[in-house]
Amino acid sequence: MMDNVMLAKALAIGIGSIAPALGIGFIGAKAMEAIGRNPEAAGKILVPMLLACAFAEAVAIYALVIAFSIK
Amino acid sequence: MAETHSTSTGIENNKSQSEASHDTSSSATGHEELVHEHTLFAEPIFELGPLTVTNSLLTSWIAVCIILVIGLAFRAQLRAVPKKLQNIVEMVMEKFLEIFDAVTGSRKQSIKLAPFVMSFFVLILINNWLGLIPGVGSIGQVVMHDGHKTFIPFLRGGTADLNTTLALASIAVVASHIFGVVAVGAWTYLNKFINIKAIAEIPKKFLKDPTIIIVNPIKAFVGLIEIIGEVAKVASLSFRLFGNIFAGEVLLASMAAIIAFAVPIPFMFLEIIVGLIQALIFAILVLIYVSISTTAEEH
Numbered sequence: 001m002m003d004n005v006m007l008a009k010a011l012a013i014g015i016g017s018i019a020p021a022l023g024i025g026f027i028g029a030k031a032m033e034a035i036g037r038n039p040e041a042a043g044k045i046l047v048p049m050l051l052a053c054a055f056a057e058a059v060a061i062y063a064l065v066i067a068f069s070i071k
Numbered sequence: 072m073a074e075t076h077s078t079s080t081g082i083e084n085n086k087s088q089s090e091a092s093h094d095t096s097s098s099a100t101g102h103e104e105l106v107h108e109h110t111l112f113a114e115p116i117f118e119l120g121p122l123t124v125t126n127s128l129l130t131s132w133i134a135v136c137i138i139l140v141i142g143l144a145f146r147a148q149l150r151a152v153p154k155k156l157q158n159i160v161e162m163v164m165e166k167f168l169e170i171f172d173a174v175t176g177s178r179k180q181s182i183k184l185a186p187f188v189m190s191f192f193v194l195i196l197i198n199n200w201l202g203l204i205p206g207v208g209s210i211g212q213v214v215m216h217d218g219h220k221t222f223i224p225f226l227r228g229g230t231a232d233l234n235t236t237l238a239l240a241s242i243a244v245v246a247s248h249i250f251g252v253v254a255v256g257a258w259t260y261l262n263k264f265i266n267i268k269a270i271a272e273i274p275k276k277f278l279k280d281p282t283i284i285i286v287n288p289i290k291a292f293v294g295l296i297e298i299i300g301e302v303a304k305v306a307s308l309s310f311r312l313f314g315n316i317f318a319g320e321v322l323l324a325s326m327a328a329i330i331a332f333a334v335p336i337p338f339m340f341l342e343i344i345v346g347l348i349q350a351l352i353f354a355i356l357v358l359i360y361v362s363i364s365t366t367a368e369e370h
Contacts, residue, residue: 047170047355054352058307061314068111068317 009067016063023056109321113232114223126224127232130207134197134229164189174355175362184361187246191239192354195230199316199346202228203339208320230316230349233309240308243357244301251364260364264298266291308356315349 031049035042113127145156153161167189171181201207211224229235251260262268269287276283319342326335 044173047173050348051352051355054311054348054356058311058314061311061318064318065111065310065314068109068321 005070008070012070013060013063013067016066017060020056020058020060020063023059024053027052027056108221109317109324111233111317113227113234116223116225125232125234126211126227127229127235130201130226131198131229131235133226134194134201137197137201138193167192170355171358174358180362180365184358187361188354188358191243191357192350195239195312195353196347196350198229198235199350200343201226202231202316202320203323203342203346208324228316228320230312231320233313236309236313237305239312239353240305243308244305244360247357247360247364248301250361254365262294264294266294304360308353312349312353315345319345 027049031045034045113125115123115125116129117124145160148154149157164185168178168181168185171185171188172178175181175184207226207228208224210226211222213220213222215221248260269290273283273287323335323338323342326338
């Protein structure tokens with residue numbers, strides 16, 4: 001029984017963090033590309049990039065909260 | 072001193088958990104282990120009449136006191152030609168207004184909304200960073216709970232409690248509606264949710280375009296979906312902040328439990344950055360919600 005709970009927790013956070021990781025990777029890559037093309041726009045890109053990262057990261061955080069709340 | 076205490080309890084926690092998973096009978100009959108669990112909820116410390124004071128609430132009050140003291144001391148020495156601290160604050164404020172301009176589109180609007188948004192930012196930032204100070208979460212008392220000894224810290228990061236973040240998010244979303252009503256008027260604002268205007272228009276335009284009798288009733292109730300969006304706003308704002316800060320505290324504690332020396336330090340820096348970024352993101356999202364609701368809807 002205890003092993004099942006630990007497995008469920010591990011699966012919840014493990015599977016739940018795949019997509020956000022990919023998402024943040026894409027966001028970072030595109031932001032780098034944009035800064036590379038137009039270095040003066042770095043300041044303008046930073047804030048929307050952080051916002052998009054926060055939205056992507058939030059999904060992983062939801063998975064984490066679920067993982068903690070599995071009893 | 073505080074850190075060694077936290078690590079030792081962390082290791083004991085691991086030990087007691089592994090014992091519990093492998094051999095439940097020995098922990099029940101053997102001598103009591105000290106349990107130090109990271110709970111999702113804040114633990115009550117004492118009661119103030121009908122109000123139960125939890126350790127997160129206590130930390131929030133300390134944060135409020137810090138802000139109050141700094142604010143009052145700062146106000147006493149404001150001058151037209153800035154000195155030391157005022158210089159730094161003005162520089163930071165200028166940067167923030169630049170970021171706000173990118174969202175609101177005009178400096179006038181930014182200055183109008185800045186006090187509201189910045190108070191969220193400062194309160195959340197102080198709360199996030201208070202949770203990282205040694206002693207918060209590691210100094211506490213041992214109480215008997217459900218037959219075994221449980222360690223309850225006196226202080227716990229204010230934003231590491233869902234109640235705090237839920238309250239902040241609710242205040243932000245409700246305030247955005249109030250600002251919306253004040254800015255564009257109650258009638259225009261409420262039409263965003265239930266579009267009575269669209270129904271009122273039917274008799275006027277019916278002769279010109281008969282399909283309006285089907286289209287406009289649908290238009291009237293499409294806005295109801297926005298209400299679900301409002302609930303989602305509260306949920307996402309509060310869960311994001313709570314999850315990040317709580318996860319950070321658990322990460323630091325488990326890092327300290329695995330290897331006690333030097334290794335947790337980079338994670339400490341990571342958490343300082345996370346605390347700053349989460350406060351910034353909360354503030355900017357609040358600004359976005361407020362500035363969306365204060366601009367009249369156009370078609």
